[in-house]
Amino acid sequence: SIPITIVDAFVTDDAFTGNPAAVCILPPGGCDAPGVESRFLDIASEMNLSETAFVAPIEDPESTAGWMLRWFTPGEEVELCGHATIASAHTLREKGLADATDPIVFRTRHRGDLLAVRTDGYESVGLPASPLEEVASPDRRLFEGLGIEPGRVVRTLEDDLVLVLDDPAVIERMTPDMRVLGAVKARGIAVTALARNRPDGASVVSRYFAPNVSVDEDPVTGSLHASLGLLWRGDLGPTFLTWQGGPRGGRVRVDATTADEGIVRVAGRARLVLDGAFLG
The missing domain is CATH 3.10.310.10 (Diaminopimelate Epimerase; Chain A, domain 1)
Known part of the structure; x- marks a missing residue:
């Protein structure tokens, strides 16, 4: 045993x-x-x-x-x-x-x-965290599968594609088509936005979908938040609280103080x- x-x-x-x-x-x-x-x-x-x-x-x-x-x-x-x-x-x-x-x-x-x-x-x-790579010509199936308009996309060290949105409400009500997202070449697909007046104090919201590794939606993705530390530290400073939504949801404390040395702490x-x- x-x-x-x-x-x-x-x-x-x-x-x-x-x-x-x-x-x-x-x-x-x-x-x-x-x-x-x-x-x-x-x-x-x-x-x-x-x-x-x-x-x-x-x-x-x-x-x-x-x-x-x-x-x-x-x-x-x-x-x-x-x-x-x-x-x-x-x-x-x-x-x-x-x-x-x-x-x-x-x-x-x-x-x-x-x-x-x-x-x-x-x-x-x-x-581990490394600089994010801007994706100049994102796969159109990203937006089709998420049911959103085209926008900014970055690729992470872990081969995740992160879509940066303006409206956090879009993230909460999103109902992705996993069949379409599963055709996109990436480990996982994340969506994120700055939060607006959340009572729990979270400054960032996100969700994460990974049908290519047999996980349709991951409830709270620690490795993603290393990349979110890099993405949002310019707007929020090196430390902030995040909320990853979806059916369960959870909170992550992000500390990107040592991001320039290649490490972001998640707690x-x-x-x-x-x-x-x-x-x-």
Whole structure:
């Protein structure tokens, strides 16, 4: 059996908010054993969440990282996942496998080492960020699939396309056509706008769709917010609160203070909602 949790990341005070991720805790070397990918995909498919994380301790005394971390959607392995990293750090702390206040360093296959810390009840992680690329001739299916007029589009380090809108209300009422969006070449498709007088204090709103990686709509996307830190810091300064909408919704604190060094920190509250074992 494999110890497994489900953690909602970037939650509000309400239940059933934020983005749920499954976290499987493996023995040393469990993330790198030959042939584990097919097993991980099967487990991720069984869990049927946007991402399932797999963590295993690193026993090398010379390693600067304490844990190996990989992420899988129901359809494939992904190179970076913010909310499942938050969920993994929260799981390790809540189960007593990591100190509540000590930093946790995760080693990843594609994005180097990620530093996760807990401050005042918020789990945070520094995510890689690089300058955004303006898309001069966006695929018309982006706008067709979202049901909006053509506008500004930027591409991120993670190969997401981000559509920058003027009206946040358009984002909330959007009903995308996943069949059309699935034909667009990108990891995911995000929409974002500056917020207007939200009672929760959020300055930015967004949503995120990723049918190409078997996730029609991701409830709250941590890695996207590294890019939003770059996108909106000129308007808002380096730190701000965001709301990612959709059926669940959640809040993310963004800190782009070190963005010029290639790191944007994203933070949120996390809630352990299931603790058990995978027996399959």
